[in-house]
Amino acid sequence: MFGLNGKDTLLLVAVALLVAFAPILMNPFPQGSALEIFNGGYPALMQRFVIFGIFAVGFNILFGLTGYLSFGHAAFLGAGSYAAMWMMKLLTINVIPALIFSVIIAGIISLAIGYVSLRRSGIYFSILTLAFAQMAFQLAQSVLQPITGGETGLQTNLNDPRILPQFLGGGSNVDGNIPKPSLFGLEMSSTYDLVMGPWTFVFNWGYYISGLMLLIALYISIRIFRSPFGMMLRSIKSNQQRLNYTGLNSRPYMLTAFVISGMYAGLAGGLLVAMDPQVGTERMQWTASGEVVLMTILGGVGTLIGPILGASVIKYIEDIFSKFNDTVLNIWFDFLPDGIVQDGFVWAISLFTGKQWHLASGVIFMLVIIFLPGGLVSLTKSIGDRVRRKPARDANDASTTPAE
Numbered sequence: 001m002f003g004l005n006g007k008d009t010l011l012l013v014a015v016a017l018l019v020a021f022a023p024i025l026m027n028p029f030p031q032g033s034a035l036e037i038f039n040g041g042y043p044a045l046m047q048r049f050v051i052f053g054i055f056a057v058g059f060n061i062l063f064g065l066t067g068y069l070s071f072g073h074a075a076f077l078g079a080g081s082y083a084a085m086w087m088m089k090l091l092t093i094n095v096i097p098a099l100i101f102s103v104i105i106a107g108i109i110s111l112a113i114g115y116v117s118l119r120r121s122g123i124y125f126s127i128l129t130l131a132f133a134q135m136a137f138q139l140a141q142s143v144l145q146p147i148t149g150g151e152t153g154l155q156t157n158l159n160d161p162r163i164l165p166q167f168l169g170g171g172s173n174v175d176g177n178i179p180k181p182s183l184f185g186l187e188m189s190s191t192y193d194l195v196m197g198p199w200t201f202v203f204n205w206g207y208y209i210s211g212l213m214l215l216i217a218l219y220i221s222i223r224i225f226r227s228p229f230g231m232m233l234r235s236i237k238s239n240q241q242r243l244n245y246t247g248l249n250s251r252p253y254m255l256t257a258f259v260i261s262g263m264y265a266g267l268a269g270g271l272l273v274a275m276d277p278q279v280g281t282e283r284m285q286w287t288a289s290g291e292v293v294l295m296t297i298l299g300g301v302g303t304l305i306g307p308i309l310g311a312s313v314i315k316y317i318e319d320i321f322s323k324f325n326d327t328v329l330n331i332w333f334d335f336l337p338d339g340i341v342q343d344g345f346v347w348a349i350s351l352f353t354g355k356q357w358h359l360a361s362g363v364i365f366m367l368v369i370i371f372l373p374g375g376l377v378s379l380t381k382s383i384g385d386r387v388r389r390k391p392a393r394d395a396n397d398a399s400t401t402p403a404e
Helices: 004-027 043-067 074-090 094-118 122-141 205-226 228-247 251-275 286-299 306-323 328-333 340-350 354-371 376-400
Strands: 191-196 199-204
Touching: 004 199, 004 205, 004 376, 043 199, 043 228, 043 251, 043 286, 074 094, 074 251, 074 286, 094 122, 094 251, 122 228, 122 251, 122 286, 199 205, 205 228, 205 251, 228 251, 228 354, 251 286, 251 376, 286 354, 286 376, 328 340, 354 376
Parallel strands: none
Antiparallel strands: 191 199
């Protein structure tokens, strides 16, 4: 299907089904139960799942295929966000021109940064990309403050001088003084609630638009992985020096991969603005670059589905674990004896929840690196291999058992 083999088609269909039914699958616990806090099927979190999944899939094209580790991808995420914001302020609130412009601007900036950074390899390449990202962050905070809004940031409002305010149905939805991003007049924030007994499932239009973008991004990634271009990138990762000895110039391939990866980041930045029409310089900080590295490694470097899994796990931990507080923990451990025992348990768990949720993500990341160096994908593969081997062992045992 669409030029994919059976295995890749099955993967794409599986991801499409997960995206379609995620609002239901991520709400397993009924409302009012003690475990309701673990439900993640609400629009704000679901949107971050798919948007940062796009970010990680694009990063994996560079890091997973070539082995070049960039610490500067936040620059392209921020550039895409600012580009989308200005398209919504100057042209139309419709998200299509904003997303197109965010990809183009991120591609141009990644071309300039990649052209310089790829003159070096290894740790020197990583440091160069980090330096460029920090330069972009400082420019956004100070020199380019009239364009970026500095620390205050930017958001859309009714007084923006839009050239085509009604283009593609834009500008018809307003919340106070903030126009709502839309697609052909349909608000990205519009939702539909499905009530089934104690469960309430929220279906969000913007989430499904972002999910469609994720499927397109994953499809393009699969085609790149399976193409001769992808094979060339793998050969660079395997032994770039030997490849250069054959007379092939690997830099154009590397630069192309870098630009494609940057365009993915720009698309993710544009979608963030489409979901929430405001942007600040925090999206260009080095921590955002480090986060996408963690997502890719946690899920599985060089795999197709791994970056999406890693992005979902990290965003889930960030959102859910940060909600825990002493009140919630005391309710959970109410069955323990009052005093030192209960207070001790609450204190121990609180070290990894609330504002300290980073500790929980750090512990999980360390456990994955130690016991699953191939990422979360390697866990699913090992489980699948064991399931397939068990019938084979049973069949062999049956064939070797002597007849009575």
